[in-house]
Amino acid sequence: MIFGVIGAGQMGAGIAQVAAQSGFEVIVQDIETEFLARGENTTQKSLSRLHEKGKLAETPADILGRIKFTTELQDLAHCDLVVEAVVENEAVKSELFRTLGQIVKPSGILASNTSSIPITSLASASGRPKQFIGMHFMNPVPLMRLVEVIRGHRTSDETAHIVTETAERMGKTPLTCNDFPGFVSNRILMPMLNEAIGCLMEGVADREAIDGIMKLGMNHPMGPLTLADFIGLDTCLSIMEVLHRGLGDDKYRPSPLLRKMVQAGLLGRKSGEGFYKY
Known part of the structure; x- marks a missing residue:
């Protein structure tokens, strides 16, 4: 082949x-x-x-x-x-x-x-x-x-x-x-990352606590904010927009903080800074 x-x-x-x-x-x-x-x-x-x-x-x-x-x-x-x-x-x-x-x-x-x-x-x-x-x-x-x-x-x-x-x-x-928006992986994963970003925006906890709680409490290998940085915040935003548009449910609305960070060019690892600096 x-x-x-x-x-x-x-x-x-x-x-x-x-x-x-x-x-x-x-x-x-x-x-x-x-x-x-x-x-x-x-x-x-x-x-x-x-x-x-x-x-x-x-x-x-x-x-x-x-x-x-x-x-x-x-x-x-x-x-x-x-x-x-x-x-x-x-x-x-x-x-x-x-x-x-x-x-x-x-x-x-x-x-x-x-x-x-x-x-x-x-x-x-x-x-x-x-x-x-x-x-x-x-x-x-x-x-x-x-x-x-x-x-x-x-x-x-x-x-x-x-x-x-x-x-x-x-x-x-x-x-x-x-063939549904987000398929299985991102239909489940991205709303979780988006919700973690919402927690940060609303002051529920700081970034280290949000990531630490999900790592230690849910046995995730990395926290959701670290993972979002790894994927790329622009990619996360694009996927959330596809979910929101394709499924028509506001539970998939991208976090305003996610949108603002992408506008600022803070895309995660690929740009050297997102929720963390690299």
Whole structure:
């Protein structure tokens, strides 16, 4: 299988790494060579850490040798499966899939790593809805086992079967859900993070107490404010807006503090400051 990945950011680089570790030939596309170089560096560091721990069957060089980096979408023409991992914006993703639908070979499957945007809508834009599916990896991809597989309204059984088998070959546990706003993971997770932000805004507790209570009381590996910073506050806001708009319930209304922080450019780890400084 030739495995395509669009976007060399944190998620795209992780998906490409795991695909290459699983023996696939991988093509990673991004719009700038500097983004590709950053993604390649991220992958190299991740593979080196795994190699040092004795968790790789091959050398990092062997695995990286199966990954090609390119700025040309046309280089994805012969891919059997292409996973998109670009910015969480429906208009951007739709335009990308309109182009991919014309480029990728007719038998190729298109998949989105979207956190919340309707798969059925993106599938329609692609022009090949039977061969379109959601393939939502968790961050960090090399460590997290779940792949949320989201079937669009017209996704074929064959497409779902191939993607499920591919995820299993990548060492992941694929779990299937239907196409509703936020799917399962973010429909449950994001309102919790949003509520934690509301607690901070209202002065219920300080950030350390909010995170500490959820870590110690609920056995979460990290507190909700730390997790929001890790995900990116702009991404959290985008997902909450999709939930609010798609489900029409004000319980999904983004916290005013979340919106204000995004407006201020305080996006979490990616910007160096969110609820905490990095």
